Amino acid sequence: MLSANILAERFAAPVDKELPGRVQEAIDRILQKQLGEGSFSLWSDSGDVAPWLSAYALDFLSRAQEKGYVVPEYFYRKGMQWLIDQVKNADNPQVQDLAPLAYAHWVLARTGQGRHEDARYLFDTWFAKIPSPLAQAQLAGALALLGDRSRAIKGLKAAMERANGDPASSWRNYGSRLRNLAGIIHIIAESGIKEVDPAPAWQELTRLFAQEKYLSTQEQAWLVMASLTLEPSSPLELDIAEQAPAQAKKEEKEQPEKKKPSLLTRIKAALSFGSSEPLEAEAPASPQDEEKEQPKPKTPKSTFFALQRDGNSLLSNRVTITNKGDKAVWLVTTVQGSPVKAPEPMENGFTIFREWYNTAGEPMPVDAIQQGELMVVTLQGEVKTGSDFQALLVDLLPAGFEIERPITERDTAFSWLKDQLTDNLYVDARDDRFVAAFDTKFLPKVNGNKKMSRFQSAYLVRAVTPGIYTLPPVEVEAMYRPEYRARSGVGTVIVSGAE
Incomplete structure (x- = not known):
């Protein structure tokens, strides 16, 4: 949620102007689930302690505070102190405690409160028994931020290898292979470890993503974090062409007094680009010009590209997008609307x-x-x-x-x-x-x-x-x-x- 508008701007999607208000409401709702000693419960402030979710909540609150949102200092400090107490008192942790502890180390290191000696002890003694590859990456990422690059590189490589090959996941830490891979990609980038290449994780992540019909909230959140690590590379080389319906041309002939934008201009108006400058507008053409063969639209020189159409336009116009470059291009179709009939059981x-x-x-x-x-x-x-x-x-x-x-x-x-x-x-x-x-x-x-x-x-x-x-x-x-x-x-x- 915190980064939704950043991605919207990057991928040329509409910016949600109401997002800041919803983020502040989310902060307030999360704090309503904080327990007296600073930890958090899943459902209310009277529930059981949820150690992993406590680290997750404080991760969100720390990032929200960094972006200028109002996070009450008293409750924030109480939560962070709870994390510090957890890592200080983890001399002989149980296996189920290892993933929450690793996440706690990551949050504390990110906020400048990390404890190198405790993180090093957990890594040297318990790393192989940590049940989640994401948790292994979080501990390794914490060590990277604390300056221990050798352990960080070793840990991140091990976590990524395990996430790529291990089909197991545990809902007890709200995990899945897709969630773990997305989180590891994010941690590699945020910890600044260039010696670990995230490309294999991206390859497996995109394969898994293409297979999924539904995504959990955890998967959605960590996919956003992974997407933030994408950097513009070479511009797309696309040809975009649209075939207008015959009826539209007939109407243009019947109403010569009304000048309409040319086909090329209409296409340009429907396109939005990521990092490139928008294509220049073209002067309206005469009806006679409409009868002539239109030139191909200019190839967009942009890393990200979006084409938006309403339902009627999609039904009547055919749009062809051709990749003229030598690199693969991802095409994602998003459909929004109301169902015309009730969902089936x-x-x-x-x-x-x-x-x-x-x-x-x-x-x-x-x-x-x-x-x-x-x-x-x-x-x-x-x-x-x-x-x-x-x-x-x-x-x-x-x-x-x-x-x-x-x-x-x-x-x-x-x-x-x-x-x-x-x-x-x-x-x-x-x-x-x-x-x-x-x-x-x-x-x-x-x-x-x-x-x-x-x-x-x-x-x-x-x-x-x-x-x-x-x-x-x-x-x-x-x-x-x-x-x-x-x-x-x-x-x-x-x-x-x-x-």
């Missing part, structure tokens, strides 16, 4: 369905609900991956309804749900949705099957406004393995006026 690693009951536990039809009526909505499903991870359950509320409150296992008002509800890590009843997070590691198994477990959440909802409403799908996904997800179908709910 899908399942991959999860199942999910929703049921409606009255407060006594009797099933209710969703096409015969009375205004003011209270109902219990249950969200049930199974996990079929056999893996342990954190999952997020989201149920969008149809219009005309308001959530009264979540229902938990300790809620005595609904005894018919006793022993059925998941002990969620986090629950939130918002104005427009119900959200719950849970850890699949602690779910009950289905009929003793170690690869299948079940979950169920519930909330109390009231019908407040008569009408016929679309019932959105309920969705569940693995937070850091987003390929595992499920979505129910779309329905209709009818609320009748009070009699």
